[in-house]
Amino acid sequence: MNPATALATVLVDELARCGLTDVVLAPGSRSTPLALAVHADSRIRLHVRVDERSASFLALGLARRSERPVALICTSGTAAANFHPAVIEAHESGVPLLVLTADRPPELRDTGSSQTIDQIKLYGAAVRWFSEVGVPEDRPGQVAYWRSLACRAFQRSLGPYDPGPVHLNVPFREPLIPDGDTSWCEPMEGDAAGPWVRARVASPPVALHLQPTRRGVLVVGDGATNVRRYVAAAGMAGWPVLSEPNGGARYGDHAMSAYHFLLGTPEFADRHRPEVVVTLGRPSLSRPLLNWLKHADEHVVVARDMTRWPDPTRSATQVAQEVEIPIPAGDDDWLHSWRRADTAARGAIDEVMDGAGLNEPRLARDLVDTLPNGSLLFSGSSMPIRDLDQAMRPRRGLRILANRGAAGIDGVVSTAMGAALSHNGPAYALMGDLTFLHDQNGLILGPREPRPDLCLVVVNNDGGGIFSLLPQAALRDPFERIFGTAHGVDLGYVAASTGTPYTFVNEPGQLSKALRGEGLRIVEVRTDRESNADLHAMMRDAAHGAIRALV
Known part of the structure; x- marks a missing residue:
């Protein structure tokens, strides 16, 4: 050999x-x-x-x-x-x-x-x-x-x-292909009982025990582990749970789905300063949340790797591999105050979305509401994950993933395909048009390759929609060419080039039917960038108004 x-x-x-x-x-x-x-x-x-x-x-x-x-x-x-x-x-x-x-x-x-x-x-x-x-x-x-x-x-x-x-x-030196000789200078067989080396994982780490308090908050971001255990503990302690969609903790009565708007309202944020915040994973989507974390009296970051803990706000006071959240005495006024404001904000932004026809935040919300239990939803890292964060209502039975480590838009089609191939159930992906075009080669599958059951929902606003929500949008003269980057590509032809089934949606009521099917398929939803920016401003104003009416 x-x-x-x-x-x-x-x-x-x-x-x-x-x-x-x-x-x-x-x-x-x-x-x-x-x-x-x-x-x-x-x-x-x-x-x-x-x-x-x-x-x-x-x-x-x-x-x-x-x-x-x-x-x-x-x-x-x-x-x-x-x-x-x-x-x-x-x-x-x-x-x-x-x-x-x-x-x-x-x-x-x-x-x-x-x-x-x-x-x-x-x-x-x-x-x-x-x-x-x-x-x-x-x-x-x-x-x-x-x-x-x-x-x-x-x-x-x-x-x-x-x-x-x-x-x-x-x-490798040549020859690179087998030469017909199977002999070797020593036995090539491995250990009949398993791997050559058996690694043993160390015993569980010692947990950090917190002081009992009702004025605590659990924040859950990307990459969080042991989520259900911490959500259950927060529920027993009477803490609200602020979870990004891909954090896996936006379910149950303690999940505050409008936290982005609550913490963006100074009157509410100032009156709801916690005594302790426990953070799982790495939150990165909401600027109001990150700013609010800086003012917590105690900010405990839970991290598996004690050499690389996430702390983008530099506000962590303690880092631990495990944390025990005790059950405090006292009433639930803290939690009730969060719930009342969250309900008011959620009602206000839902009313704005429902009154604006087919729009990007509504698409994200309705997609989550429509998907069957046991589904996987892979999100693009630009506007789609932020729309999910601001518009998604709490629900169980859905796994949401996103490439939020480096938060790039590259490789999303292929990553979604890989996740779908590892998932036992139907899979969906939500992404923008630039993200889709950036990885359109991911649609190329040979006839003998494993094929995922994956529906790609592509929001096509003909360019980089997130820039319309950033300060760059005020630069009217250069904006469209160097930020908006309209491409004019017909996504139906992109789908046809690889033989991928394609559906176009232009009304909210068409979404549920368009999602049906099996195998790899594409659903395109066209929107307008400027209208989307105006809608986000309306959602923010409506939510802040509803919250201020309570405080």
């Missing part, structure tokens, strides 16, 4: 023994040994994508939803560079990825050899661990090295407290 085939066979076998179930491959020549080894392993579900960036975000979506490492393979050269945005997102949001980049051997580097770049620590600090595997050699000791290396990479990616991407750079 030639060394390239031996290394690839052992590495893939050991990763499968560790628990690897999905591999995404972007085809190329130098990665041939890895591709053949994965293709031959029945324990692994293989996904092939012709575009490396699309492949990397597909792997990100698979790993994000499954919460298990997914391997990502490419050939040498700029193919590996195209993985970088997804690696950054995985790093920032704590998603376990195993990035296996094939490489030329050392003697071909710095010689002008084709498809050869410097791949050593290519992703810098955006990975949890990097290893240059080394060119495989036909000598004793290699099998133990490869198997232990695979176990270390898998476990380091998994965490458990700080999951994220791991990069193995794998140089």
Whole structure:
């Protein structure tokens, strides 16, 4: 057996023994040994994508939803560079990825050899661990090295407290395909009972015990863990819960769905300063919430990784891996005050949305209300996630995900596909037109590839709608060209180019029917950027007026 085939066979076998179930491959020549080894392993579900960036975000979506490492393979050269945005997102949001980049051997580097770049620590600090595997050699000791290396990479990616991407750079010399000889200088078999190295997770951390208080608040952002336990504890303590849609805690009687407007009303925010705030994950969507956090007497951040805790406002007073929220004595006036204001604000903004025909916040609200229990909703990171945050009513039975680690718009179609392929149930995605066009290659699926049950809902306002809500909108002369960026693309033709079923919606009552179906499909909803900006201002004014009437 030639060394390239031996290394690839052992590495893939050991990763499968560790628990690897999905591999995404972007085809190329130098990665041939890895591709053949994965293709031959029945324990692994293989996904092939012709575009490396699309492949990397597909792997990100698979790993994000499954919460298990997914391997990502490419050939040498700029193919590996195209993985970088997804690696950054995985790093920032704590998603376990195993990035296996094939490489030329050392003697071909710095010689002008084709498809050869410097791949050593290519992703810098955006990975949890990097290893240059080394060119495989036909000598004793290699099998133990490869198997232990695979176990270390898998476990380091998994965490458990700080999951994220791991990069193995794998140089191969030719020949790259099997030579018909199956002999090797030492036994290649692994441990019959499982992985070569069995990692043991440390005992649970000691929890921080808080002082009992009714004037507490639970804030939940992206990447939160143990959410249900903390929501239950907050409920027993009489605390309101302020959860971003992708935080997973916007359900039940304690969820304040209009918190963005409550905390944007100074009269309410000033009178509702908490004694303690407990934050799970990383909140990042609401500027009023972030400003309000700065004024909490005690701000406790719960973080799995004690070296990388989220604190964008620099207001954390304590950081702990676990927190115990005690049940305080006293009445529920604190919670009742939040509920009254939340109900008033919610009624005011619903009335504005319902009176404005088909609009972007209403689409986000109605989409959430319409989806069946057990659904997955993947959101774009620009306006759609903010519309969900401001318009979504509390509900159970829906999992919402978004790429909010680096909060970029790239790779959303592919990430949604990966998440849908890992989800046991129907999946949907909500995104803007620029986000959709940025990753339209994600629609390219070969006839033998696993196909997701995924409906892509695309809000088309012909450009970058979020800029119409920012100060840049006041720059009337340059705005449309350098921020608005109208594109004029007919999304129906984009769908047709890949044979993807397409539906156009222009009335609110058409949404429910348009969402029906199976497999990959697209629903387009057209809106107007300027009208959307005016509507958001009306929602804000109506909510603030309703809140001020109470305080």
